[in-house]
Amino acid sequence: MYYIYMLRCEDNSIYTGIAKDLEHRLNEHFTKDEKCAKYTKSHKAKKLEIALETKNKSLASKLEYAIKKLDKSKKEKLIKDPNLLGEFFKEKIDINEYLLYKIT
Numbered sequence: 001m002y003y004i005y006m007l008r009c010e011d012n013s014i015y016t017g018i019a020k021d022l023e024h025r026l027n028e029h030f031t032k033d034e035k036c037a038k039y040t041k042s043h044k045a046k047k048l049e050i051a052l053e054t055k056n057k058s059l060a061s062k063l064e065y066a067i068k069k070l071d072k073s074k075k076e077k078l079i080k081d082p083n084l085l086g087e088f089f090k091e092k093i094d095i096n097e098y099l100l101y102k103i104t
Contacts, residue, residue, distance in 0.1 A: 001020070001053050001054070001055065002018055002019070002020055002053070002054055002055070002056060002057050002059070002060035003018065003019050003020075003022040003025075003051050003052065003053055003054075003060065003101060004016070004017075004018050004051070004052045004054070004060050004063045004064050004067065004098070005017055005018075005019065005022065005025075005026070005048060005049075005050065005051040005052075005101075006048075006049045006050045006051075006067070006075065006078075006079060007026075007029060007040065007045045007046070007047065007048055007049065008045075008046050008047040008048075008049050009040065009043040009044060009045055009046055010043070010044040010045075010046050011043055013043050013072075014049070014072065014075045014076075014079075015029075015037065015039050015040055015043065015045065016064055016067045016068050016075075017029075017037060017064065018057070018060040018061060018064045020057075022051060022101070026045075026048060029045040030045050032044070049079045050078070050079050050082060050100070051100075051101035052082070052085075052098045052099065052100055052101055053098070053099045053100075053101045054097055054098050054099070055097070059097050059098070062092075062093060063089075063093060063098060066088075066089050066092055066093060070088065074088060082100050085098065
């Protein structure tokens with residue numbers, strides 16, 4: 001499985017990434033590990049907002065790229081209502097390939 005996730009940073013910006021091991025990757029971001037993203041080194045990650053699961057890296061990369069192309073207001077709407085994935089990407093991505101990951 002691969003995960004696409006969106007993090008809220010302390011400056012209220014949103015970082016989007018992919019990971020094979022979500023917990024491990026989030027720990028890298030939150031602790032500013034040397035392997036964390038350059039963006040989260042300078043924009044402290046505060047909170048996981050949403051995570052989606054898919055079966056392979058290709059599908060994860062495709063959705064990550066599409067989300068990164070959204071403007072901030074659409075990212076905020078997507079965080080509030082993940083069902084908007086279908087509306088935002090209906091022409092580009094088969095949304096049935098992605099599941100909302102249950103965050104505990």
